[in-house]
Amino acid sequence: MTSILFGSISSLADTSELQRWAFNKAFADHGLDWSWDREDYREMLRGNGGADRVRQYAEQRGEQVDADAIHAAKSEAFRDSLRKDGAEARPGVVETVSAAKSLGMRVGLVTTTSPENVEALLTALSPALGRDDFDLVLDTTAVETTKPDPAVYAKALAELGEEPGACVAIEDNVGGVQAAKAAGVACIAFPNANTADHDFSAADSRVDRLDPADVTGLLEA
Known part of the structure; x- marks a missing residue:
């Protein structure tokens, strides 16, 4: 997987x-x-x-x-x-999740925000994207330390039974990139409107919109 x-x-x-x-x-x-x-x-x-x-x-x-x-x-x-x-999914997100599922890949949400915020966002995105689209959802209650500590990624890998090299993280902030890389997970930087000028040089790649080919290509690499 x-x-x-x-x-x-x-x-x-x-x-x-x-x-x-x-x-x-x-x-x-x-x-x-x-x-x-x-x-x-x-x-x-x-x-x-x-x-x-x-x-x-x-x-x-x-x-x-x-x-x-x-x-x-x-x-x-x-x-x-x-x-x-409500809310609108960012460019390419729905398509990337759909493509991943069709290829037999698993999709996780690995965040250290509150469970209430996660639930509110996923409800707001429904029906385009909802909790049922994720094989794993982790929030701040899953770990004792928040990002940039890699604990939540270590938890995700353990629960999914995955090796770090079999995963790609998608992060919109520098602390998230640091957490993913510290866990040994390749990371695509996908900055939001307010982090676009931050230094994402630690990421494996940077995109302005998600493309399923970018994600699968990084996994293949």
């Missing part, structure tokens, strides 16, 4: 700007005069962890906040928007 491992919900649908909007809504709801513009947010995305971003930003401003509560409010706003407006 071989497997394609999507590394984040934003590798399926570009939710980056929606997430930034949700952060700003959470700040306003908590009475903060913070507002992250797009350039600021692009820089923040060079690291992983939403609650950590809030903590670091508060420290820079010399303020004390409940970062976990703010992040929880942000996540709820994010999910509410997905429930209301």
Whole structure:
């Protein structure tokens, strides 16, 4: 068997700007005069962890906040928007999943976001793409350490019974690429709108849209 491992919900649908909007809504709801513009947010995305971003930003401003509560409010706003407006799969994602399944390959979603965010995104993408299209779905509850630590990829390989060389990861952020490569998994960088100018040189290839031939070609190589 071989497997394609999507590394984040934003590798399926570009939710980056929606997430930034949700952060700003959470700040306003908590009475903060913070507002992250797009350039600021692009820089923040060079690291992983939403609650950590809030903590670091508060420290820079010399303020004390409940970062976990703010992040929880942000996540709820994010999910509410997905429930209301739905989501659209990124270019080539549905075709790549369909092609992989037709070739007898397995497809996984290997993320360290919350199970609630995963469920909201997959529901929003349905019927074009849903949980039943994935042979394995892992979220932050599966491991003790989040990306760029490779723990979630090690967990995926163990559950699928796969060797690293039999898999290809698709990641939209640098931390995700680092996690995949540290686990020995080849990785295609598929940047989102807010990570497009980041350094993806550690990835095996970089694409602006998914093509089933790119994925299977990397597996064959």
